[in-house]
Amino acid sequence: MKQDAAVFDNVEAGYGNxxxxxxxxxxxxxxxxxxxxxxxxxxxxxxxxxxxxxxxPSKGMISCFGKELNRLEAYxxxxxxxxxxxxxxxxxxxxxxxxxxxxxxxxxxxxxxxxRDRRSGRKESDTALKALEETGLAEKKDMPSGELTLLDxxxxxxxxxxxxxxxxxxxxxxxxxxxxxxxxxxxDLVAGLKEKHxxxxxxxxxxxxxxxxxxxxxxxxxxxxxxxxxxxxxxASETVERLYLGADDx
Amino acid sequence: xxxYILQVLINGILLGGVYAILGLGMSxxxxxxxxxxxxxxxxxxxxxxxxxxLQSALGVDPILSLFISVPLLFAGGYLLQRLLVNRAMKDGAxxxxxxxxxxxxxxxxxxxxxxGADARHITVSYGNESIMIAGxxxxxxxILLILxxxxxxxxxxxxxxxxxxxxxxxxxxxxxxAAALTGINVGHMFALAAGIAAATxxxxxxxxxxxxxxxxxxxxxxxxxxxxxxxxxxxxxxGGTFAAGIVFxxxxxxxxxxxxxxxxxxxxxVILTLKPQSMFPRIKKLTGGRGNDAGR
Numbered sequence: 001m002k003q004d005a006a007v008f009d010n011v012e013a014g015y016g017n018x019x020x021x022x023x024x025x026x027x028x029x030x031x032x033x034x035x036x037x038x039x040x041x042x043x044x045x046x047x048x049x050x051x052x053x054x055x056x057p058s059k060g061m062i063s064c065f066g067k068e069l070n071r072l073e074a075y076x077x078x079x080x081x082x083x084x085x086x087x088x089x090x091x092x093x094x095x096x097x098x099x100x101x102x103x104x105x106x107x108x109x110x111x112x113x114x115x116r117d118r119r120s121g122r123k124e125s126d127t128a129l130k131a132l133e134e135t136g137l138a139e140k141k142d143m144p145s146g147e148l149t150l151l152d153x154x155x156x157x158x159x160x161x162x163x164x165x166x167x168x169x170x171x172x173x174x175x176x177x178x179x180x181x182x183x184x185x186x187x188d189l190v191a192g193l194k195e196k197h198x199x200x201x202x203x204x205x206x207x208x209x210x211x212x213x214x215x216x217x218x219x220x221x222x223x224x225x226x227x228x229x230x231x232x233x234x235x236a237s238e239t240v241e242r243l244y245l246g247a248d249d250x
Numbered sequence: 251x252x253x254y255i256l257q258v259l260i261n262g263i264l265l266g267g268v269y270a271i272l273g274l275g276m277s278x279x280x281x282x283x284x285x286x287x288x289x290x291x292x293x294x295x296x297x298x299x300x301x302x303x304l305q306s307a308l309g310v311d312p313i314l315s316l317f318i319s320v321p322l323l324f325a326g327g328y329l330l331q332r333l334l335v336n337r338a339m340k341d342g343a344x345x346x347x348x349x350x351x352x353x354x355x356x357x358x359x360x361x362x363x364x365x366g367a368d369a370r371h372i373t374v375s376y377g378n379e380s381i382m383i384a385g386x387x388x389x390x391x392x393i394l395l396i397l398x399x400x401x402x403x404x405x406x407x408x409x410x411x412x413x414x415x416x417x418x419x420x421x422x423x424x425x426x427x428a429a430a431l432t433g434i435n436v437g438h439m440f441a442l443a444a445g446i447a448a449a450t451x452x453x454x455x456x457x458x459x460x461x462x463x464x465x466x467x468x469x470x471x472x473x474x475x476x477x478x479x480x481x482x483x484x485x486x487x488x489g490g491t492f493a494a495g496i497v498f499x500x501x502x503x504x505x506x507x508x509x510x511x512x513x514x515x516x517x518x519x520v521i522l523t524l525k526p527q528s529m530f531p532r533i534k535k536l537t538g539g540r541g542n543d544a545g546r
Contacts, residue, residue: 052431053430053431054427073430073435073437074427074430074431074436075430075431075433075434075435075436078430078431078432078433079433083431084431086428090425090427090428091428092420092421092424092425092428092429093424094420094423094424095417095420095421095424099417102414102417103414103417103418103421103429103432103434104432104433106414106418107418107432107433107434107435108432108433109433160432161431163432164432164433
């Protein structure tokens with residue numbers, strides 16, 4: 001039986017005195033692409049921040065592959081197998097494309113698999129290059145990452161996360177700001193992740209884009225899980241329709 | 251007249267090597283950890299005392315004392331950052347600043363207790379020797395000091411650019427959160443950066459100790475000089491720091507003992523007003539690529 005890749009159990013979290021997540025609970029099964037939608041300010045990115053270790057919950061429990069995360073630092077969560085992309089790409093601008101993924105391969109994947117790598121003779125540089133090949137960036141590996149186009153920066157976000165060899169990949173609006181053609185390319189990239197058996201939690205405002213690749217969809221409102229289920233059924237529900245029609249969307 | 255100008259230029263440039271190494275550690279701490287380490291001046295004085303004690307105890311040239319004082323100060327800087335400053339940083343920059351102030355006071359008083367208030371100087375047999383080249387007198391000590399400073403900076407450049415740890419430090423300097431999410435232990439990297447800064451203070455302490463006299467309370471003076479160098483050269487900008495040291499050295503030689511410092515501080519105010527992103531924003535920033543005026 002597959003274990004849960006991620007579990008939120010009645011989680012409350014926020015920034016300072018402002019509480020954003022209000023008893024959020026959900027489960028993500030290993031190997032599934034789990035989409036998250038909801039109106040602005042409903043707590044989608046805060047949920048990713050709580051899962052990746054940027055903020056800590058004030059109440060409730062977050063776990064990943066059976067291990068409780070609440071007390072772990074962000075880097076420890078990465079080494080445990082959580083990779084994340086940012087809505088606005090944040091490459092290490094002073095480094096080349098390859099150096100960006102190499103840093104993740106050495107410190108994320110490398111530390112995690114140190115013994116295995118020594119036995120197999122596999123090098124972190126191979127991991128870094130493989131991530132670039134899988135995201136279509138291999139030919140641009142020597143470019144300064146600050147000079148990439150928006151689409152390529154989004155790809156680099158995914159590549160850097162993949163280079164840390166995550167079991168759970170968190171995608172924060174990877175299609176935001178892209179043209180229609182670019183959106184198709186990035187959607188294909190995410191669909192490819194599913195084939196490679198990554199577990200993915202994917203936040204996206206462009207619901208049509210996300211519908212193509214998600215197994216299940218969760219709709220959030222005011223920091224809670226309003227509805228979770230089959231993407232088509234969630235989108236057809238009156239609750240979700242009311243939330244979107246009743247709230248300003250981006 | 252031309253010979254005089256050349257002599258002043260050479261003296262200023264050579265002296266600049268000492269000033270560059272004085273500012274290097276502060277530049278790294280500010281550029282990477284984003285923290286003003288008020289104890290950096292005391293680290294420099296500690297480095298000077300360490301060289302003096304080792305020279306006396308081992309009877310070796312003080313330059314060789316660096317093989318012991320550099321690792322010692324690195325370890326001290328690392329541990330203080332890891333055990334005290336990193337924890338304080340979780341409560342905000344103000345708390346961390348106060349902790350470094352506390353470390354500064356403790357170190358100053360400890361040095362006073364151990365060594366007394368007497369003026370000290372590291373004396374070497376070649377301290378007053380000069381080399382004559384094309385009619386120009388070049389102090390041997392100044393040549394050695396700029397070579398040590400230059401070698402330290404080149405070593406640091408190589409470390410930052412070519413090693414995985416150096417890359418990780420640059421990543422942390424660039425984006426702390428993104429670095430943590432690629433598995434980089436930010437607290438460890440902050441401590442490494444602080445350790446390296448303290449190690450450069452050991453070199454700076456030796457250089458300053460051989461060049462000038464000092465007291466346990468001289469740390470504040472060197473801290474101020476380090477600030478000026480950092481402002482002129484840019485945060486975390488190793489190449490800029492070297493260039494700023496040269497500029498500062500030239501000002502000291504031109505201004506002389508009476509006006510050198512005054513002109514430097516006026517220059518600092520002018521730089522802060524006209525080019526707050528430093529004089530050398532286009533010199534490649536070794537601790538990250540966004541330059542001094544960029545970043546998030």
